[in-house]
Amino acid sequence: HTAGHITFHARHEGALFAGDALFSVGCGRLFEGTAADMWPGLRRLRDLPDETRVYCGHEYTASNVAFALSIDGQNAELQRYAGLVAMLRSEGVPTIPANLGLEKKINPFLRTEDPDFAQIHGFKDRDAVDFFAFIRAGKDAF
Template sequence: MTLQIETVPCLSDNYAFLAHDPDTGDTAVIDVPEAAPILKALADKGWTATQVLLTHHHADHVQGLDEILAKHDAKVVGAAADAHRLPPLDTAVKEGETIKIGNESGEVIDVSGHTVGHIAFHFPSSKVAFTADSLMALGCGRVFEGTMPQMWESLQKLAALPGDTTICSGHEYTAANARFALTIDPDNPRLISRSEAIETARANGQPTVPSTLAEELATNPFLRAGDARVQDHLGMSGANPAEVFAEIRTRKDNF
């Protein structure tokens, strides 16, 4: 059986996720912005956390950990490159290594850029990737610690996953991301349609995360830096996509 995924809203605009293997009962918590909603979600499902997977060191992704561990005997997994500033890890991992939730194996992907040492987790059998603040719904994380080329390379790794992969990202930023995306790719009918659906969802208090990689490839301007229409709109026809990405990210920073 595939993993059962639960999306857990936390703080004002964060998401944590639960990934549960029904065959073994193992449950992973992916990022811990806030303990109370995660503990409630676990209790409501009758699940026990056996692992906590941390994507990066920012407080809004780790600060609920102690409260989780006070109630669940879970092992903590995070990036070896980030271990010096993450909470204490039981398992330190790097790109290309495998982790398991119950019977399902997942791959660790280095997606540095937003931070150096940020990782994502891809579980191919369940067609899901936990990307936190790297690839986001209609966006990507601000490049705080890494470089623009590094972030572009990270996004290309995620873009190469199968299109039906569910992208579980870390924040409810999608409405603002959609408004920006329309300034970059204004004639994209799929983006226009998606933006309208996002407005409706948010007006009804519904989440816009997770999304699918196919949606992101068709509408997310940060993955479309090589698209001729995007380049033409930016006056960068024929430019290196990494340079176009940097221009798009800079514009978003100032949007």
């Protein structure tokens, strides 16, 4: 997101304070640096335990779900989550904290090393950083 941005993993509490690096079904824009700079940090966050609760800096979940559905519409987990997000937001209930285990299944930015997802977009035998940059550019233009 930005060069000075930090995240905090409260391991014993099972919580990640991700700021603007990771959102539910999304991630921060590349205001500074490149996809190659940001991807290793996102991968470190992705590799935290599935039960980790993710507290992000903004409630962008509904718009992130819309984008994710546009590039991963056959994802049944994502479809279910989209329904939950719509219900929660219609009732004024936040979608945060997010569950990292679910994010690993529905967040396109955390799935760039998933060979099936990469193949759908023509990135099967390409670097995860290139696929991440492709997805980030798509979200920026969405």
